[in-house]
Amino acid sequence: xxxxxxxxxxxxxxxxxxxxxxxxxxxxxxxxxxxxxxxxxxxxxxxxxxxxxxxxxxxxxxxxxxxxxxxxxxxx
Numbered sequence: 001x002x003x004x005x006x007x008x009x010x011x012x013x014x015x016x017x018x019x020x021x022x023x024x025x026x027x028x029x030x031x032x033x034x035x036x037x038x039x040x041x042x043x044x045x046x047x048x049x050x051x052x053x054x055x056x057x058x059x060x061x062x063x064x065x066x067x068x069x070x071x072x073x074x075x076x
Contacts, residue, residue: 006040007049016058017074024060031056032071 014032021028033054038045053066066074
């Protein structure tokens with residue numbers, strides 16, 4: 001019997017949001033991206049094991065990690 005198990009990382013772009021950058025202190029559009037790690041069985045995603053959100057400033061290009069609670073507080 002052969003069982004194929006694994007993990008797969010899925011990146012998904014979310015709508016851009018206006019926010020003040022913590023590095024350049026400008027109020028500009030930020031690109032928000034969700035990174036989800038999914039457990040797979042025979043290459044089929046079964047459930048999500050973890051989620052993380054990255055936000056990138058369109059002015060200076062700095063990338064930082066945002067917690068799900070902080071993501072919900074961003075206007076958008």
